[in-house]
Amino acid sequence: MNTRMRIRQVKEVEIEGLGEQIKQARLNCSKSLEQICDEVGVSRTYWYDIEKETLKGALSIENLRKIEQVLSVDFGVTLVGESNA
Incomplete structure (x- = not known):
């Protein structure tokens, strides 16, 4: 019997001023x-x-991508290994 174990990789990055960019996109x-x-x-x-x-x-x-989609903006945040599916 073949079994597989899933492994999760978590990476956090800090983006200066992203909250303000999101706010301005919302206001526009x-x-x-x-x-x-x-x-x-x-x-x-x-x-x-x-x-x-x-x-x-x-x-x-995932939430950042939803925000970008709903506001029709691209905040330019890309994580290494992120799928663009």
Whole structure:
């Protein structure tokens, strides 16, 4: 019987000013905050923590990509080994 074990790799990077970039993109977007949060799948409180860069943990790359998609922007964040599927 062949079994496989999955291994998780976690890498965190710090991007200076990303919260402010996200805030400015939101302010330049025609969508309401409620609509943005709904499309990204986060609460308003969590969104404000992103903008203020006060998250208790790190922003996941998945959520960053959702934010970019919903706001129609590219913040230029690329992680080594990230799939572009």
